[in-house]
Amino acid sequence: MPTCIAPTCIALIVAGGSGQRFGAERPKQYLDLAGKPVLRRTVEAFLSHPQVTGVRVVIDPNWREAYDAAVAGLGLRDPVAGGASRQDSVRNGLEALAADGAPDLVLIHDAARPLIDAATIGAVIGALQTTPGAIAAVPVADTLKRGSGNGGAGAIAGTVDREGLWRAQTPQGFRFPAILEAHRAAAGLSLTDDAAVAERAGLAVALVPSKEDNFKVTTPDDLTRATRAVMSSLWDVRTGSGFDVHRFTDGDFVTLCGLRVPHDHGLEGHSDADVGLHALTDAILGALAAGDIGSHFPPTDPRWRGADSAKFLRHAADLVADRGGVIAHADVTIICERPKVGPHRAAMAERIAQILGIEVGRVSVKATTTEQLGFTGRREGIAAQAVATIRLPG
Known part of the structure; x- marks a missing residue:
């Protein structure tokens, strides 16, 4: 009988942001989260997954020293230099993977989502057996209101039907050749996430139910919440x-x-x-x-x-x-x-x-x-x- 070879799957961790909204002296991905840098917890989550072949990180080269300290001992390849925007950084990462010998699948994940769980990673990978793309997402549970003032604040202008609405998270997984081509075609545009890049190229993208704990650390309150989540699991x-x-x-x-x-x-x-x-x-x-x-x-x-x-x-x-x-x-x-x-x-x-x-x-x-x-x-x-x-x- 022929041998079934498992697809190669690389996790591309996007860690090139400056974290200006967080207000710390260094980008949030290098801050401590219950004894480990945020980035290290994120990387370790993928390194420990049996279906993930390897991990590559995209960073701001100005923070190379902080990066080296955060991932010391993990045996990663040299990081990829990011670009002016997240979209540019992802494209740089994909090009680096292509130069190394393209994987079958790629999972693109925010460094500031350190609480990603193994089940969600596996579910996104599993969905790629039947569709070119798949993203972790959470269905919208709250009633949505549209504001009438500047920036959406002010009086309520209407209620938005939440039926069928989802909040996109990461990882966002894709068959590698398709997402590389889609990113190359979208160069110079400003799209909100990799799923939007895939959609523009006509790729079908599946929604994979995720968990609320897979939130993005954006503010000090988020880091406190993440710390509590980690500590509560260490009882x-x-x-x-x-x-x-x-x-x-x-x-x-x-x-x-x-x-x-x-x-x-x-x-x-x-x-x-x-x-x-x-x-x-x-x-x-x-x-x-x-x-x-x-x-x-x-x-x-x-x-x-x-x-x-x-x-x-x-x-x-x-x-x-x-x-x-x-x-x-x-x-x-x-x-x-x-x-x-x-x-x-x-x-x-x-x-x-x-x-x-x-x-x-x-x-x-x-x-x-x-x-x-x-x-x-x-x-x-x-x-x-x-x-x-x-x-x-x-």
Whole structure:
């Protein structure tokens, strides 16, 4: 019997917008969404789908550094430079795919729709077996009114019949040769979406029922809504604790929470002896029930001699991400008489947040003494304790 070969299907993620309506310092696709950039969540949704062969992203080259950070480790091909409009950006992306060896199918998706689900992706792909195009869409449920004033505001001028009306979303999927030709023919025009480009070329486009959660992040309120949606899906909440101690030795600085702090002693240890990061690493590993720092980075292994403890903490954070979870909060307490931690607390929190890839508002760094009692009171060393809260899929 002949072998049935599955069609190649590339997801083209459009991430070239500036996000001016959002009002942030960077485009919304690079903002944090529950511990990951919006763009990364979008890309991962397609990479994890069994029917998607690969992902290519169209970006504004001015934000290449932010893009590289957002998709680090995902193994994507170089991004495509976008154009002056979304339509231009999509056409650039399609031309790049054609140059690479055209796929059978293409799914065109907004980077700012990070909550797209696997079922909708599969449904759009499935519809392309019988039609040249298919788009995710939601039927209009609200009563529609036409306004009489400028921009449509003012008094009601009439009620619009909502029968048969749908709100278009993405992905919008097409058989590749047809949509490439349609986009080339529409160059220079201003059409609202890729389905409109296909319609103009006479291509039939099917409507595939989607979900309300597949909304586009356009405003800060939208990002808050998306964060709540992600967090509500991670209902397995876990807490872990960690504790670490290092004695003083000769030196002129100590490493605490990723920072070099001047001091009249150093800290003795196989790595950089960062008690803060060691305690926090153990806290995260504890929340995962994944052993302790010594089981992942044995002190007998020469590879970790003098190592930056940020590597250990990043490893623990990656284990959480590999489980589909997020780090909700990290709390570190440094216990010592000297050096004074207070002047460095804000910078320490920033550094921990950077390593973990979370908002600094989810990190707390505190310090206390033991009122000159015990080994820390005698200034023989430094201790740290930490608590980490993570959220995992149920």
